[in-house]
């Protein structure tokens with residue numbers, strides 16, 4: 458770790474917005490280490506000489522309602538500059554004596570901002586596009602505060618009070634749609650807080666290794682290894698942190714993997730990573746537990762619980778007391794941690810049972826990172842590039858790609874469609890540009906005509922997305938001739954499928970997976 462990155466950091470206090478970890482992430486990308494904590498974490502646990510500034514995030518609440526988050530947190534004697542974003546901006550102004558009110562018109566999406574001045578806007582165009590997402594707004598500023606920017610519907614869209622080190626922006630500088638948002642954050646971190654920079658992604662490795670060691674001590678660990686990027690990086694990191702006999706990696710085949718995947722994963726791991734791996738075929742158990750289940754959240758909960766029970770059985774054999782998982786930040790935020798809304802219970806977060814052998818002893822070294830940061834760490838750890846660049850695959854596997862009840866027959870149909878799809882994307886040279894591509898068995902049956910007869914078969918959807926971090930995505934623009942070829946092959950080669958559609962939904966409003 459470099460000297461400078463150890464002596465300076467920015468702390469992000471989380472008030473429950475969907476994009477909060479992006480703030481920490483943008484600061485890290487800009488060369489300064491940043492960590493995110495719940496707003497209620499006592500300051501004695503994090504405020505030390507290395508903290509150069511604090512950022513308060515957005516969140517879904519109203520500062521003037523009883524019980525508003527942060528109403529009793531002392532924000533004015535931290536001794537370092539504070540930047541409030543959205544809810545954080547309203548909270549700072551309100552607590553300093555300003556007024557915050559419900560606006561008649563919500564602002565959502567791309568909005569033109571008129572920047573007037575102030576340290577945050579140095580080098581920012583006077584007219585710039587930002588991403589807004591709010592209903593409340595600051596309507597009167599406390600004494601000594603000045604207005605630094607406005608929009609048509611929000612006269613106080615940014616403020617500052619340099620004498621007290623307080624700054625606020627109503628828009629979201631962390632979201633890429635805010636065209637000069639990176640500059641605003643840079644101005645805060647370097648211009649206002651005086652950071653020096655010099656931090657790099659692989660500096661994280663030492664911190665994470667240290668964290669695993671201090672959490673596990675002399676204990677022993679079973680690690681869930683799925684073959685995906687996150688769990689591979691978590692396992693390799695743990696193998697650097699712990700003695701060989703402290704760590705057993707468990708690969709659970711839940712019967713919901715893609716075509717030939719289990720064999721491929723085991724081969725790759727044994728050949729490349731030198732980890733101590735146990736292969737458990739639990740497919741009977743998972744498929745039996747999922748029989749008759751159609752509701753997506755219920756599927757996720759059943760799978761999350763069964764994973765842990767399977768790890769418990771393996772742990773009982775080795776006497777392990779900790780479970781290591783490759784959970785990353787978006788898994789947590791979408792599962793509703795930290796006050797944000799539950800979008801879906803990722804199997805390794807919201808799907809976990811309340812009571813288990815591992816209660817209070819779950820090790821998640823990657824839980825502050827986004828996928829591309831995990832990939833950078835993986836490469837820095839020396840994991841082969843093809844493994845690090847693999848497409849993400851959800852823990853619940855094909856269970857969330859077969860709509861409705863899961864049966865072996867449906868899984869077989871889906872596997873064949875999926876394999877053709879991926880093979881053709883690879884052949885067309887498109888696979889590298891796509892974040893995730895997969896087929897979905899939609900559950901709809903449709904009428905068709907083949908030869909001279911009527912068919913009544915499955916409708917399969919194809920999904921492919923591009924994104925930077927899976928928080929917001931666009932449907933990939935696959936050339937029509939490629940789509941046409943894939944559709945013809947699927948209908949010709951996979952029995953019982955007579956229709957193929959392409960999903961063009963972005964996220965939001967859709968999610969990547971269908972369930």
Ligand code: XMP
Pocket residue numbers: 757788791800801802803804805849850851852853893927964967968969970971
């Ligand atoms: P969504 O569908 O929420 O997916 O837009 C975002 C990313 O997360 C993956 N995903 C999961 N990964 N356990 C995981 O490990 C899960 O339960 C889970 N659900 C979704 C999804 O494939 C995408 O990359």
